[in-house]
Amino acid sequence: MIRKILNATKTISLVAVTLSSVQAGAANWKYAIEENLNEVQGVYATQFKEYIEANSAHSVQIYPFGTLGESDDIMEQAQAGILQFVDQSPGFTGSLIPEAQVFLMPYVLPESVSEVNYFFKNAKVISENFKVLYAEQDLELLQMFPEGSVAITTQESFHSPADLDGMKIRVMTSPLLVETYKAFGAVPTPLPWGEVFGALQTNLIQGQENPWFYIESGKLYEVSEVITEAGHNIFTTAVMANKNFYEGLSETDQQLVQQGSEVALDYILKYQEGLAEESKAKIKAAKPSIEFVTLTEAERAPFRLAAKDVRAKFIEMTGESGQTILDQLEADLESARTN
Structure with a gap:
């Protein structure tokens, strides 16, 4: 009987030590996004959180837009290690990593959803070229993903660059977006x-530009009269980890983070199927007077021509590095078309 009691005591002690070790190894990781939890970045972050918490003792705390400041604020916090993860569009990262503005160049990314999805899952420019550039800024690039085609909200309709003359359009703090709307x-x-x-x-x-879901959720249609599809871009965002934090993780936890980011990517690509059409329907129901315009190919022609000037500005801003990025991006897009 004494031996059984001693063995039982040892077993209980071993379990207690094991649980204590698991709890001691558990961490609460902080993750800031540029949107609300019910928007695309929030849905991605939630899937990432659920994967991490289901497959480890760690927890993930998500900070929606505004809770820790503007986009520039959360990037600074991520670089400083205050945040472990951050989601930020190249539209804001462009001043930090000029080459990231390649995703803002008009009429580069395709409109085909299947091509876009293939590109973001397989592009070497993301997994290789940009991984290096982000690392130079103390950031571990985990994923980039699309958030849908960009539409432009205005007070009056436009069908040519001349119609935009004198019209003030809000852009993110990206030098290339400034050049884009100048060219437009x-x-x-x-x-x-x-x-x-x-x-x-x-x-x-x-006016301003954003993907359809964000125009709907942000109620931007309430202060606009026209929403125009010019087919000029896909809104892109990037998920990053603080590099010192990431490199300090065990190999197991690094694999956990990578797997979580891949699972969330697959989920968010599927989640967005039909999202733009749903958003359009909600906008029209809320404001029947809103006008939807889709520019014809003939109307897009002068905008496409203006995009060549933006391409030249991108190379001027980024030099040889930017040319290398652009060449690889175009090679990846060709691979997406053929596959």
């Missing part, structure tokens, strides 16, 4: 996101 004939106006709705409401600006 408008007056580009960089503004942090928190100021956009009020600026549209008071006519300080007359």
